[in-house]
Amino acid sequence: MSMEISYAPIDTAGLRREMADVTAGGFVVFEGWVRNHNEGREVRALEYEVYKPLAISEGERIIAEVIEQTGAIAARAVHREGALELGDSAVWVGVISAHRDEAFRACREIIDRIKVELPIWKKEHYVDGDSGWVNCERCAKHGHAHAHSH
Amino acid sequence: MSMEISYAPIDTAGLRREMADVTAGGFVVFEGWVRNHNEGREVRALEYEVYKPLAISEGERIIAEVIEQTGAIAARAVHREGALELGDSAVWVGVISAHRDEAFRACREIIDRIKVELPIWKKEHYVDGDSGWVNCERCAKHGHAHAHSH
Amino acid sequence: MDGGATMKSVSVEYFALFRDRAGRSQETVETTAEDALALFQELEHRHATSDPRGHCKVAINGKMAEWSDAVNDGDTVLLFPPVAGG
Amino acid sequence: MDGGATMKSVSVEYFALFRDRAGRSQETVETTAEDALALFQELEHRHATSDPRGHCKVAINGKMAEWSDAVNDGDTVLLFPPVAGG
Numbered sequence: 001m002s003m004e005i006s007y008a009p010i011d012t013a014g015l016r017r018e019m020a021d022v023t024a025g026g027f028v029v030f031e032g033w034v035r036n037h038n039e040g041r042e043v044r045a046l047e048y049e050v051y052k053p054l055a056i057s058e059g060e061r062i063i064a065e066v067i068e069q070t071g072a073i074a075a076r077a078v079h080r081e082g083a084l085e086l087g088d089s090a091v092w093v094g095v096i097s098a099h100r101d102e103a104f105r106a107c108r109e110i111i112d113r114i115k116v117e118l119p120i121w122k123k124e125h126y127v128d129g130d131s132g133w134v135n136c137e138r139c140a141k142h143g144h145a146h147a148h149s150h
Numbered sequence: 151m152s153m154e155i156s157y158a159p160i161d162t163a164g165l166r167r168e169m170a171d172v173t174a175g176g177f178v179v180f181e182g183w184v185r186n187h188n189e190g191r192e193v194r195a196l197e198y199e200v201y202k203p204l205a206i207s208e209g210e211r212i213i214a215e216v217i218e219q220t221g222a223i224a225a226r227a228v229h230r231e232g233a234l235e236l237g238d239s240a241v242w243v244g245v246i247s248a249h250r251d252e253a254f255r256a257c258r259e260i261i262d263r264i265k266v267e268l269p270i271w272k273k274e275h276y277v278d279g280d281s282g283w284v285n286c287e288r289c290a291k292h293g294h295a296h297a298h299s300h
Numbered sequence: 301m302d303g304g305a306t307m308k309s310v311s312v313e314y315f316a317l318f319r320d321r322a323g324r325s326q327e328t329v330e331t332t333a334e335d336a337l338a339l340f341q342e343l344e345h346r347h348a349t350s351d352p353r354g355h356c357k358v359a360i361n362g363k364m365a366e367w368s369d370a371v372n373d374g375d376t377v378l379l380f381p382p383v384a385g386g
Numbered sequence: 387m388d389g390g391a392t393m394k395s396v397s398v399e400y401f402a403l404f405r406d407r408a409g410r411s412q413e414t415v416e417t418t419a420e421d422a423l424a425l426f427q428e429l430e431h432r433h434a435t436s437d438p439r440g441h442c443k444v445a446i447n448g449k450m451a452e453w454s455d456a457v458n459d460g461d462t463v464l465l466f467p468p469v470a471g472g
Contacts, residue, residue: 012163020183029181032175033177104257107254
């Protein structure tokens with residue numbers, strides 16, 4: 001299974017071991033880390049809500065399409081669900097290929113698509129006590145950008 | 151020190167831990183692995199010769215230039231020296247940045263430049279008992295591409 | 301044909317911001333809406349969004365769908381606010 | 387000025403393929419070569435390469451250099467065949 005959703009921290013060393021392949025010359029990894037600021041606000045923690053059945057099936061579809069397009073040998077992705085702390089790895093994408101170009105292109109394409117196509121939502125908790133769903137500016141009708149809860 | 155030459159296997163998990171930074175949102179890694187074939191020949195093992203003083207100083211210069219150009223937060227690279235086996239990681243390049251684009255661009259640029267600018271030479275040992283320095287086709291004058299030793 | 305006026309029973313599920321706004325994660329609605337867009341707009345009092353096209357997604361019976369896809373009696377419709385993975 | 391004809395003593399180091407071909411990693415040569423290119427070509431019987439430009443590199447006294455850079459008495463010149471990192 002190439003797409004995984006995990007409540008537990010991502011075992012990056014274990015994933016790397018599992019991708020070992022003596023026909024591969026290049027291995028590219030992207031990790032998205034929880035950082036302490038976003039769009040000018042200080043972030044304290046965050047949580048991901050994931051609709052797992054479709055996040056997995058759409059993720060597998062994206063990975064298969066990108067492998068086909070780029071000629072990479074294999075790719076895997078893991079996305080966290082639930083509460084995360086600063087510095088945690090929220091998403092891990094690893095790609096192996098014969099030469100480095102395919103692995104770089106495939107890794108970039110997979111993370112770009114994961115961010116906009118999978119049913120995953122991020123709620124940021126700010127240092128000032130506020131919190132809000134990210135990216136919901138456009139679905140707000142009533143004049144405030146986030147569903148703020150103090 | 152951002153550029154390192156190592157006789158010992160690369161401690162990829164340790165390097166990842168050392169790059170942790172709560173201001174970083176993206177972490178991109180490239181690893182070059184020793185694969186079992188190259189240009190149609192079956193590879194059994196390989197060795198790297200490195201002129202360390204200049205490999206380190208040129209590597210540090212490349213990393214500093216690429217960080218400056220891309221706006222990435224930090225980058226590190228490690229290249230192996232000596233005898234390597236199939237599946238070993240020959241080179242590791244890690245970059246952290248606020249957003250993923252800078253990290254992808256910087257990682258790609260650093261590995262591209264490491265491969266052509268550092269005084270590092272690769273000798274492949276083939277399954278058929280032959281061996282040869284890689285990339286030396288153009289410096290051969292006497293009609294044979296490699297310094298073959300049977 | 302008077303399919304457009306047929307009353308259907310549809311299970312609707314709300315996620316993330318939509319769930320917060322609707323105050324519920326699931327409800328069964330009786331509707332005459334022919335497609336997902338019409339159903340979404342009928343439920344504006346729940347999710348407070350007038351037009352989902354371009355930034356919200358919908359799934360019907362476990363598969364990603366288009367806003368123009370038909371909604372039938374007994375369907376399960378999942379309403380997804382803008383996603384933000386990674 | 388007759389600098390072009392001055393005899394200089396230069397330490398030359400060979401790497402990788404060049405070392406294999408030269409059968410040595412270092413030697414001291416007496417030369418009148420003005421620049422690195424002339425010195426390289428004078429040593430063709432060692433490294434068996436007629437023109438290094440574009441694919442071989444040279445370092446002088448611990449720094450990467452150009453083939454047109456001057457070679458002076460007492461310099462250490464490193465001759466690098468085509469590199470292949472990664």
